[in-house]
Amino acid sequence: MRDDELARATALREAGERDEAREILLGLAARHPDDAEVAYQTAWVHDALGLEAEAVPFYVRALAGVGLSAEDRLGAFLGLGSTYRVLGRVAESLETFDRGLAEFPDDAGLRTFRAMALYNAGRAREAVGALLTVIAESDRAGGYRRAIAYYAENLDETI
Template identity: 45%
Template sequence: MEPLQQAILLRVNGHYQEARQLLLSLYEQDKDDPHISYQCAWVHDLLGMEKEAIPFYEHAINQGLSGQERRGALLGLGSTYRTIGEYHQSKKIFKQGMQEFPNANEFPVFLAMTLHNLGDNEKALKILLNKIVELTDDEGIQRYKKAIQFYADKLNEVWD
């Protein structure tokens, strides 16, 4: 088994410290491999080492990570920025993710959390209400879909 695959298997099986040690060793051998950088970021996040994860996420993205790994790296980076209070950076990354992966529903949902942190609760709730209507098959929600969509951006309006 290749060392990177071994490290991923260790991570998947919950052996985070072992995975981290192997990944850091691999990173020292090949700093230009975006897949290794991404896995380093991921394992640091799992270990609660968010600040240490950020440079690995950024490096992986800047080194040309693509596909589902890029999608995961953008989400991980945006989420990590949010958890350390870097809300404007988080917002920027989630918007980038939404541009690059317009059908990935996780980005607007995570953006809504960041908007809440930034005090833009109305916009956050609008995003979430629209995602609920878009994604649910619930009969009751679908029955009131038009009303939910209508009120989603009028939450603070009062009619006489």
């Protein structure tokens, strides 16, 4: 029953029927308060509906629980960190991204969203350096990889 309802709610969310998905997920979350996967999907649908503040406790519950796949755990870190940032809770956003990066140190998405939070924290130079590092490590850097990596650390250097 739980698996069928969860699959139905996820399919509804993916089909754009978010309000209906939310109703199913809220019921599941009430019946399965310790289920990390249900909490994650419930957080996600709240985010998709623009209900960021309501998503937070579900993300927190998802990350505190066990049983999420690595992909969903990464998604929960990204979702919670981004949601905190949107809500203006920048310190919590950075803490969440740092926790995520402790588990997924090479994830470009976490590093990019963390850079946005750094910018919101008034740490623009650090944010740009972090973004340059992500670019330098990507396939998009081309023949400029060394230069971009250098300036990620030496951004203020000019001739």
